[in-house]
Each structure stands twice: as C-alpha cells, then as structure tokens.
Amino acid sequence: MPRPPRLSPDDVATALAELPMWSGGPDGIERTLELPSFRAAVEAVSVVADVAEQLDHHPDMDLRWTKVRLAVVTHSAGGLTELDLELARRVDALFPARD
Numbered sequence: 063m064p065r066p067p068r069l070s071p072d073d074v075a076t077a078l079a080e081l082p083m084w085s086g087g088p089d090g091i092e093r094t095l096e097l098p099s100f101r102a103a104v105e106a107v108s109v110v111a112d113v114a115e116q117l118d119h120h121p122d123m124d125l126r127w128t129k130v131r132l133a134v135v136t137h138s139a140g141g142l143t144e145l146d147l148e149l150a151r152r153v154d155a156l157f158p159a160r161d
C-alpha cells in the first residue's frame with residue numbers, strides 16, 4: 063500500500079491542536095498512557111497492537127510498570143503523515159483522558 067506524504071509543519075501544528083494528549087512535531091509524535099495496573103498496561107499494549115495491525119502502521123511502545131509510551135512516525139516517509147494522525151486518533155478513542 064502506498065504511504066501518504068510527509069505533512070508540512072503547518073499541517074502538523076493544526077492537527078496536533080486537535081490531539082492535546084500527543085506531543086511532538088513533524089519528525090514524530092508521542093503520548094504516554096497511564097493505566098491503573100501493570101496488567102492493564104500490558105493489555106493496553108495488546109489493544110494498540112490490534113490497531114497497528116488494522117492500519118498496518120506500527121508505533122514504538124515502551125512499557126514501564128503502569129505506563130506505556132507510544133511514539134509514532136512514518137519511517138518510509140521520514141516524518142509525520144496522516145497515517146500517524148489516524149493511529150493517534152484511534153488510540154485516543156480507545157484511551158480517553160483518564161487512561
């Protein structure tokens with residue numbers, strides 16, 4: 063499947079204004095999920111993995127006790143694309159403000 067093009071800094075800034083739980087910029091974005099337990103954090107990794115497989119787009123995931131740091135960038139585009147934003151939106155739908 064062809065990858066979407068890298069987004070301009072202006073497009074990234076506009077998109078991130080709608081994704082307040084994510085930080086970063088044109089080179090990639092990240093969000094840390096905070097779960098109530100280690101087991102819940104492990105399960106969150108699995109839930110995000112399902113989303114990643116559906117999109118064929120895979121974030122870096124760093125699990126530390128009750129926190130899971132997600133970092134996403136489109137490697138083939140060398141920066142942020144719509145695919146990263148779609149992944150972020152889906153994660154936010156599954157893990158709203160109180161993780």
Ligand SMILES: C[C@H](O)[C@H](O)[C@H]1CNC2=NC(N)=NC(=O)C2=N1
Pocket residue numbers: 063118119120121134135136137138139
């Ligand atoms: C063939 C397959 O679509 C590609 O290797 C995908 C898989 N997952 C990916 N994930 C991310 N984050 N960036 C990519 O460029 C990427 N490429």
